[in-house]
Amino acid sequence: MGMAVTVLVLLVQGAWGQDTQPASPAAIAEKAQAGVEATQTAINTVWTLLAAFLVFFMQAGFAMVETGFTRAKNAANIMMKNLMDFSFGSIAFFVVGYGLMFGASNGGFFGTDKFLLAHADVATGDGLWQMAFWLFQIVFAATAATIVSGSMAERTKFGAYIAYSIVISLVIYPISGHWIWNADGWLAKLGFHDFAGSTVVHSVGGWAAVAGAAILGPRIGKYVKVNGKTRAKAIPGHSITLGALGVFILWFGWFGFNPGSTTAGMNLSIATIAVTTNLAAAAGAVAAMCTAWLHFGKPDTSMALNGALAGLVAITAPCAVVSPTAAVIIGLVAGVVVVLSVEVIDKILHIDDPVGAVSVHMVCGVLGTLMVGLFASPAYIAASGVACEPGLFYGGGLKQLSVQAAGIVAVGGWVLVTAGSMFLLLKKVNLLRVSREEELRGLDIGEHGMEGYNGFQIFVTE
Amino acid sequence: MGMAVTVLVLLVQGAWGQDTQPASPAAIAEKAQAGVEATQTAINTVWTLLAAFLVFFMQAGFAMVETGFTRAKNAANIMMKNLMDFSFGSIAFFVVGYGLMFGASNGGFFGTDKFLLAHADVATGDGLWQMAFWLFQIVFAATAATIVSGSMAERTKFGAYIAYSIVISLVIYPISGHWIWNADGWLAKLGFHDFAGSTVVHSVGGWAAVAGAAILGPRIGKYVKVNGKTRAKAIPGHSITLGALGVFILWFGWFGFNPGSTTAGMNLSIATIAVTTNLAAAAGAVAAMCTAWLHFGKPDTSMALNGALAGLVAITAPCAVVSPTAAVIIGLVAGVVVVLSVEVIDKILHIDDPVGAVSVHMVCGVLGTLMVGLFASPAYIAASGVACEPGLFYGGGLKQLSVQAAGIVAVGGWVLVTAGSMFLLLKKVNLLRVSREEELRGLDIGEHGMEGYNGFQIFVTE
Amino acid sequence: MGMAVTVLVLLVQGAWGQDTQPASPAAIAEKAQAGVEATQTAINTVWTLLAAFLVFFMQAGFAMVETGFTRAKNAANIMMKNLMDFSFGSIAFFVVGYGLMFGASNGGFFGTDKFLLAHADVATGDGLWQMAFWLFQIVFAATAATIVSGSMAERTKFGAYIAYSIVISLVIYPISGHWIWNADGWLAKLGFHDFAGSTVVHSVGGWAAVAGAAILGPRIGKYVKVNGKTRAKAIPGHSITLGALGVFILWFGWFGFNPGSTTAGMNLSIATIAVTTNLAAAAGAVAAMCTAWLHFGKPDTSMALNGALAGLVAITAPCAVVSPTAAVIIGLVAGVVVVLSVEVIDKILHIDDPVGAVSVHMVCGVLGTLMVGLFASPAYIAASGVACEPGLFYGGGLKQLSVQAAGIVAVGGWVLVTAGSMFLLLKKVNLLRVSREEELRGLDIGEHGMEGYNGFQIFVTE
DSSP states (O other): OHHHHHHHHHHHHHHHOOOSSOOOHHHHHHHHHHHHHHHHHHHHHHHHHHHHHHHHHHHHHHHHHHHHTSOGGGHHHHHHHHHHHHHHHHHHIIIIIHHHHHSSEETTTEEOSOGGGTTOOTTSHHHHHHHHHHHHHHHHHHHHHHHHHHHTTTTBOHHHHHHHHHHIIIIIHHHHHHHHHSTTOHHHHHTOOOSSOIIIIIIHHHHHHHHHHHHHOOOTTSEEEETTEEEEOOOOOSBHHHHHHHHHHHHHHHHHHTGGGGOOTTOTHHHHHHHHHHHHHHHHHHHHHHHHHHHHSSOOHHHHHHHHHHHHHHHHTTTTTSOHHHHHHHHHHHHHHHHHHHHIIIIISOOOOTTOHIIIIIIHHHHHHHHHHHHOOHHHHHHHTOOOOOOGGGTOTTHHHHHHHHHHHHHHHHHHHHHHHHHHHHHHTTOSBOOHHHHHHOHHHHHHSSOSBOSBOBOOOO | OHHHHHHHHHHHHHHHOOOSSOOOHHHHHHHHHHHHHHHHHHHHHHHHHHHHHHHHHHHHHHHHHHHHTSOGGGHHHHHHHHHHHHHHHHHHIIIIIHHHHHSSEETTTEEOSOGGGTTOOTTSHHHHHHHHHHHHHHHHHHHHHHHHHHHTTTTBOHHHHHHHHHHIIIIIHHHHHHHHHSTTSHHHHHTOOOSSOIIIIIIHHHHHHHHHHHHHOOOTTSEEEETTEEEEOOOOOSBHHHHHHHHHHHHHHHHHHTGGGGOOTTOTHHHHHHHHHHHHHHHHHHHHHHHHHHHHSSOOHHHHHHHHHHHHHHHHTTTTTSOHHHHHHHHHHHHHHHHHHHHIIIIISOOOOTTOHIIIIIIHHHHHHHHHHHHOOHHHHHHHTOOOOOOGGGTOTTHHHHHHHHHHHHHHHHHHHHHHHHHHHHHHTTOSBOOHHHHHHOHHHHHHSSOSBOSBOBOOOO | OHHHHHHHHHHHHHHHOOOSSOOOHHHHHHHHHHHHHHHHHHHHHHHHHHHHHHHHHHHHHHHHHHHHTSOGGGHHHHHHHHHHHHHHHHHHIIIIIHHHHHSSEETTTEEOSOGGGTTOOTTSHHHHHHHHHHHHHHHHHHHHHHHHHHHTTTTBOHHHHHHHHHHIIIIIHHHHHHHHHSTTSHHHHHTOOOSSOIIIIIIHHHHHHHHHHHHHOOOTTSEEEETTEEEEOOOOOSBHHHHHHHHHHHHHHHHHHTGGGGOOTTOTHHHHHHHHHHHHHHHHHHHHHHHHHHHHSSOOHHHHHHHHHHHHHHHHTTTTTSOHHHHHHHHHHHHHHHHHHHHIIIIISOOOOTTOHIIIIIIHHHHHHHHHHHHOOHHHHHHHTOOOOOOGGGTOTTHHHHHHHHHHHHHHHHHHHHHHHHHHHHHHTTOSBOOHHHHHHOHHHHHHSSOSBOSBOBOOOO
């Protein structure tokens, strides 16, 4: 950092100039203009990096939510999954994934260059910018992988989880991501709008999560037959405190996720996006709490926490094109939907999703993507400078809504087929699920030869 | 984000220009000047948003401190309160509170417009800036609400807490806030200086906290009669680890709270403010530790943690107008005072404040507000560009100190009367306190139908 | 903040100008140029402060890692140590340490002014910048102190720990820091390159950690004699969940530690540094997991977590001068080395380091410092603008590598002698280690008169 001080001095000296004779007005003006441009690039870089750091921190949030809502006997396994999906995902996305997503497009379907960061020539300003943009993308890719961890918790072999994490970061996420976030992607060209990833990130994770949970089957003891009827049994998590901490961390990180997706601090709509993000989350928590209160007779804490996440997922696609009031409505709808969805998936479909990942990320991801087609407002579209048609409630007819629906179907199909095939294959070769014995005792000992907690008296239950 | 790249390119192209013939020096100069202004607005927006994100994260800190210092049987209730006060508070402040605080002033007492963010026209640069400023304000409003949660922990009905949270965010906080932070507020016009909210935020929360705790009464088993004398019994918290994590998160978030209150990254006194904030917190922890060591014979961890918070609350008002050395002194004083205050409130006044919220936020909020009148230094006032007279120790006489004292009395009276009335009313209609049975068993089951921890062997004590 | 709005308006008005007659092109151009310079200073200040905030938050990470990997009976003591080393360290560095490190150099060995922030005149732009730089340095100094806490956990007297913390922040860290990060330091003049502190921060902490752990001796029950042979017994930590949370927080904070060490947002190599930092951490986790899997037969979660930290420590010196691919290699090497080092230190050297601090910070700090001499690439050196020779693998021969080795030896010797003497002295006067009785019962009760956890059934083991 002694060096760093020198650099700073040089930069400032460079700016102040060291001319021995007075410069002409034109020379000063041109120098100032060059200074403005360098400064704006720096703001955009600083903003994008800081947003990426916040999104990285969401890994801690996901880890806390998942472990908080599951049992103590699997805590070390859950920490390990959340650490390693990001770690393997980073390497996989570096080597292959980023190129498939943002490389030169092959017919709108996948990219063909920009592997290994080879395109980022640090001798140029653009190369340095590419580094910042890359970091922002890798933390997004990791989010998609992490979502699946929750729905498959407490019974999946660690090796299978690692294999899956690599495949989603390497291929599944980048390809559907290419369709939407590469300017030459086929859905992008159709006009599909998903500002920060209700579909690209959350639904991709959510579709894989539902495929995984369904193929894996429920945890032992989750569903019991009573008089020929299947009854769902609640398996409470071991720490609502950690689960809540996780939700606060995720909400915090989402301020990087959504506003950061401008990847430009010079684009002042970052302020609007932060406001819509916050209001949707708040409304989601309120609506989920009220729905749970009506439905269960008491305001369930887990449901309110999932309501906040539901609002966040739902606002992720439309955050840049809707008004604050619309954001409140979107959050309220998501908060109601997530509670009903958790009930339907658990009690009617009998898919065992220990943390509600499918309802939060897939269902509300789809919901949020559709909301663009309803609430996109011309004034907000103009302010953020994105390409999007006005929604149904703002005089735009069904045009944007149809494109949104088409994108949802395409991405859902892609992920269900690819992730589903992978999970079926792993199941076939008996690598997907731990033994009954291990599941009962806990994956911490079986998979990792250790315990998550020591010194506490812990009841190991089914 | 494919879009986002396009936007960035357009912005940069706009800056670089696409002229086919050379521009005149005057044209280049004017363009550069416009670029400078746009860039400075962007820095101010980026800074204010990032600071707001940090302040938001303080919600996690408050939640961890409150749960760490209380019993395991109430953990889910405490998480729920901290989630919902922010969520309901966000909506209430959006609809009404912000307008009452920052709207056009009615005689210096309350605002009359800017409800529902209607004033923020996103077609204008100012409208986007208003969004950023609004976000910064909502996270502050939520802090005031959250403070009360701690002093009333482990015995308040959840419904009552929600009702209270809405009222403080809707009316109580915005009105006294209007007096001080609206340029037309009557205390602002008197010259009252509270840079980041020792009074506006912390004392408001703290006065409501003391009213609530006193009206609610102590937890069962907290005070016992021994030979006709009331003896205070310690009820230790269930996790010092989580309590400490909360304090670290709060300290981290305070770097948004205080330096962010410039709401301008172009105002370089953000650096001074960060330094004074950090030194006061450190000195507070040191002083509280030493005081506790002398007083109890051992360095109590909870007291040192509260000492750091005491230093932070006390430096919040004067952070922009005092020197680093003065910040150390302020922190040391706050650290001593908070330990004595906790003792007095508990053992002499017999008000049961489970986490020490009244001592930290009300007592040290008052203390910090007065410190402006003692330590405000002309050099620091000039550097930060705020309106404040020099303090008593810097040749300013009693002028600023008197105004500070007047503001403290006015705000204290306002909050005690309004919050006190509300709590008395809730008590009267028997909505304030849970049943004895529920309190003994824990609010998690009684209020939310769940448990905070599962699988651990937990002793449920009085 | 009402004030703050006024300030912002004034700033913007200042920029817009209020001239009543049209300005000349030269005047506009000069004004724009001045605006550019002010704006760039603001970006550098904002960036440095935000990075400092992130580094501060690493204190929470260190606290969680240390407590997670140790026993519940010492949790309150560990929280207290992590709070107080930062607090005392802040004051010590403010009064003396910063001046010794960054003051005018006495022959390249130590600084002689800049005590008590006396050099930062807030009437000048430079003075405000000095405040920001100072904050960045204090959070670094605290990191060095904290590292030692881990290796000496569960058996050190609290008073001894405080004494040590003050000495390292006051003298030990600033003096070797002066050699390297003061432009006039003797190692800086030799060409030693340590961008963000693999040696300056991590090895200094790590050398003190190994001295402390060795002099203190192992925890009771850690090593048992079986048939005349010493066998190491694992003493598992009480919460892998909190340990993992700590690692995520540290990784997050490292994005301030490394990229922030440009102390200039205008230096776009911040993007490259963030990328190399992330990739090395990911590769470290992957390599440590694989090494542990091969070595122990199962993928141990603690080892993978330490692998991520190992990658982070190792990339800290070379982060600005190596390519992303080199960063992956550095991380992989660090991940393998940390697992082997933990085994050697525990099972061969029989030094009891409860959290692996010596392996992570000293061993990987040395490793990372050497990596500069191997992987420093001319293109990356040029892009970041630092002074460094190309490494061995980039045609630079052994020149840089030799200087790196010399610096490692000098700093290692300095710290081993000074910290070692201090610990030996404390041991001699019987102030270093708690009694056998207290160690068995836990330091929470013995040192602080309280318990870290209440209400849980906890087994107190050796």
